[in-house]
Amino acid sequence: MADETETLGQRMRRARLRLGLTQADVAARLRRTQSWVSKVESGDIELDRASVINALAGVLHIHPNELIERPFTGSTAENQWQVSAALTLRELRRYDLAPTFEGAPRSAAELWTAMRQLHLLRDEADNTAILTLLPDLLREARALAETAGGREREEAYAVYAVACKFGHTSAHALGHPELITLAAERAGWAAQRSGDPLLPAVVDWMRAWDMWATADWDDALALGDKALRGVSAAYERGEAPALRVWGSLQLRAAVSAARAGNAVEAEHRLKLADESARRVTAGSQPVDDRHSLTFSAGNVGIHRVNVALELSQQDEALRLHERLDPEVVGALPASRRGHYRMDLARAYLWSGQRDRAFTELAAAERIAPQLIRNHPIARATLRRIVYGERTGVREQLRRMSARFHLSA
Structure with missing residues (x-):
């Protein structure tokens, strides 16, 4: 987390002052106290609820990613997904132009088979790998829709729509709002042409998110x-x-x-x-x-x-x-199990069990490392654990100093 140039509270304060709002103004719109706003800005309160972060961003008229400084920066290798995201955006922007695809595209059945790799990568929460494969798959599906007819053409559009859904999920996980928006729009466009009566509902599922x-x-x-x-x-x-x-x-x-x-x-x-x-x-x-x-x-x-x-x-x-059957949870893909362990970390932390919280967060990272390391709630939870540990150690030192009659 050393790569974060500002704290959330500092970004919050800057956005608030840009709008000429007082802490009391923000508090009133959030139905919170002025003291709560002050503590968030000073870093005394760590926001580890997506609903609160989103509501606060709405009051400040900024995207939540701006508030939490996302996407998070990393090593050169970790940032390469942004190249794939840019290539994916290019394909989505030129959706109504002739596709730039050399040779004959594969059949719809073959494209659906190729999509199985994206399913596997989604289950493993390997979103960067998904974005690497997406541009070519979108281009080929679009080429098939351009050259085929009848049911084959509809299936090509269905492949395109579901490929957009994979891009949408990856963009959410990595923090790319432009790709989130465009992927949903293009999925809707393709769904209407797919002949699949369920795909428009799937797109609405994306939009609700x-x-x-x-x-x-x-x-x-x-x-x-x-x-x-x-x-x-x-x-x-x-x-x-x-x-x-x-x-x-x-x-x-x-x-x-x-x-x-x-x-x-x-x-x-x-x-x-x-x-x-x-x-x-x-x-x-x-x-x-x-x-x-x-x-x-x-x-x-x-x-x-x-x-x-x-x-x-x-x-x-x-x-x-x-009460949950561990085998039922264990049967879920890594992406869901990792998210679940992150939720458990929060639950234990909020109930005062910091050690159990850390254990669950560590388990979440082992299960779905890319997902958890890029998730703002996981990062906020880790910060609360770290700062709580520091506070606890300081308090122990103060008490020991008092017993030794040393000045704090």
């Missing part, structure tokens, strides 16, 4: 409900892909409701996701993950823990964790 950056929790819920209406018929028929899309939308809605402070709505959405997970498990149809949605009973379980944390119920989060 983006609305969290501006703390538009109610809009995220409304968008999710629009998407749910679009897949409800297929869900009622029990179609396996629709069950996964429906459940994923309900989980996103549950988090949106929790961040809005609506515990009743969050619980309602979790129950609906539970029902969808049961239907997925009971179904005889093979799992079709062409939309790259990690949805299962295990994913619902870890979302329950996350929702409890969003509602500041860390003790309940830990109780839910104790």
Whole structure:
């Protein structure tokens, strides 16, 4: 964390003064106290909740990434993903121009097979590797859509849309707001041409995530409900892909409701996701993950823990964790398990168990190092552990000095 040129509090103060706002102004808009704002600016309070960071950024009219100084800098090798991001942006910007692809593109079936590598990389939270592969894949899918017709053309657009989704996920993980926005827009454009009735709902799932950056929790819920209406018929028929899309939308809605402070709505959405997970498990149809949605009973379980944390119920989060079947959690991809361990680190930290918090954060890093090292909440949690340790040592030294009758 030595690469951070300013603290969050310093960036917050600079943005506040740029708008001519007082600490009391910011406090009133956040429904906090002036003392709380002052402590955040001075670094006495570490922000380790995405909902609070996003709400604060909204009051200051800046992107959350500006507030947390993201993307985080690293070594030359660690920064190479930005080259791939720029190449991906180039392909997305020229979406309606003739593709620059030499030779004949592969068939849609072959492109879907190639996409399996992106699924594996997503599961391992290797977002930089995903961005390395994306430009060529987007270019080839676009070339196929340009030269093919009928169902083959629609499938080419479906590949393009899901490839955009991979770019969207990677951009979120690495902190690239321009790529986040453009990937969602192009996914929507391609989804409408794909012939896949579920893809527009998947794009809305992406957009609801983006609305969290501006703390538009109610809009995220409304968008999710629009998407749910679009897949409800297929869900009622029990179609396996629709069950996964429906459940994923309900989980996103549950988090949106929790961040809005609506515990009743969050619980309602979790129950609906539970029902969808049961239907997925009971179904005889093979799992079709062409939309790259990690949805299962295990994913619902870890979302329950996350929702409890969003509602500041860390003790309940830990109780839910104790009741979760470790095998169910262990079956989840590394990206989800890493995020879950990061949530547990926060829960233990907030309950005063700093050592357990560090253990969970270390486990999260081992499971999904790229994800955790680039995640602002993980970094904030680590800062709280480090500063708490320093404070504890200082207090121990002060007490020992007093016992030895030494001046502090």
